[in-house]
Amino acid sequence: MASSLETQINEFLAKWNALEADSQQGFERELRVAVYGLLKAGKSSLLNVLTGHYSADDEVFKTGVVRATVENKSYSHDGITYRDTPGLDANDDDTQEARSGVEDVDVLMFVHNARSELDGTEMQYLSECARRMGSRVNSDMLLILSQIDQSPEYLKVKEVVEGQLRELNIHPQIFCVSATLFARGTLENKPPLANMSNISSLIDKIGEFKAHSSEVLIEKNLASCNALLEQIDPLLQSCDDRMNEIIEFFAKPFKQFDLLQNEYYKRNDELHKQLEALKEESKHI
Numbered sequence: 001m002a003s004s005l006e007t008q009i010n011e012f013l014a015k016w017n018a019l020e021a022d023s024q025q026g027f028e029r030e031l032r033v034a035v036y037g038l039l040k041a042g043k044s045s046l047l048n049v050l051t052g053h054y055s056a057d058d059e060v061f062k063t064g065v066v067r068a069t070v071e072n073k074s075y076s077h078d079g080i081t082y083r084d085t086p087g088l089d090a091n092d093d094d095t096q097e098a099r100s101g102v103e104d105v106d107v108l109m110f111v112h113n114a115r116s117e118l119d120g121t122e123m124q125y126l127s128e129c130a131r132r133m134g135s136r137v138n139s140d141m142l143l144i145l146s147q148i149d150q151s152p153e154y155l156k157v158k159e160v161v162e163g164q165l166r167e168l169n170i171h172p173q174i175f176c177v178s179a180t181l182f183a184r185g186t187l188e189n190k191p192p193l194a195n196m197s198n199i200s201s202l203i204d205k206i207g208e209f210k211a212h213s214s215e216v217l218i219e220k221n222l223a224s225c226n227a228l229l230e231q232i233d234p235l236l237q238s239c240d241d242r243m244n245e246i247i248e249f250f251a252k253p254f255k256q257f258d259l260l261q262n263e264y265y266k267r268n269d270e271l272h273k274q275l276e277a278l279k280e281e282s283k284h285i
Contacts, residue, residue: 008238012231030081031210034102035144036129037111038122039087039094042146044069045179046111047084049199050206051077054183070094072101080210088125107140107209108133114145114154114176118164130170134227141172142205148198149178175202 035043044061053059060075061084070090074083085101086094102108110126112118118126130137145161148154154176165171178197185194194200 009235012235030076030079031107032081032083032105033107033109033206033209034083034085034105035109035111036085036098036102036125037088037144038113039067039090041087041111041113042144042179043087043111044084046109046144046146046177047075047082049179049182049186050203051075051082054187067094071097078210080206089121103132107142107206109142109144110172111144111146112161114148114151114157117157117160123164123168126165126170127168130168132227138171140209141170142202143172143174144202145174145176147178147180148176149181173205175205177202 035047037043044059044063047061048054048059048063051060053061056063061073062069067087067090069084069086072083072085074081076082083101083105085098088095088098108129110122110129112122129141133141143161143165145154145158151157158174158176162174175198177199179199180197182194182197182199185191185197
């Protein structure tokens, strides 16, 4: 079984190799946009309308009353790779899968149901995002208040959420949207209904990311590189600490051996002296 330090080193090297591979791809790859959030926050429904799939029969990202997303899924649309992730609060496996799905993304959309303020679990995950993304959290993360068609008080909820974000000292742009209204408005050819969804504003924002994708990718890779570089000194210190532990571990028995050896030589000298004394005494007998 690998030690904790070995695991840390392997994880560091894996992240470094992934960053190096991503940088070598340069600007040939598509912009990566992922959704992140609790179970039933509206992540899959949002991605369906963003990728031009408006009906249940045509959806790319599965939705349903029960949990439908259990693994990360990506879909390319209009030069952008959209990625769906499982709900963070479903179970430990889903949470781990979701975390792995957002490690390499360029733009992160944290999706929250607009019917209530952020709960403690979401605050924890947002804080985690802030630590992982660093300064990028305010530019490359969007907070999506979804399902506003089911929350008449969503603007009041937005004010509360803004206060909660200030507590975390992060300031991502907030979008209040409804995938349902946009899908209905598009399918029924009712532009006012689609406009009420505010999805078009979100699409425009993602378009801005795409238009400046080279800057987004450079900023992301630089931030990731700096974050990894900050881990080097602690890892080196951990290596030094471990080496000292190993030296001390092996030094103890050697120290005991030295003590026993010294005691042996001391007793041996005493015995020799006693024998020499006996030899001298025997000459006078």
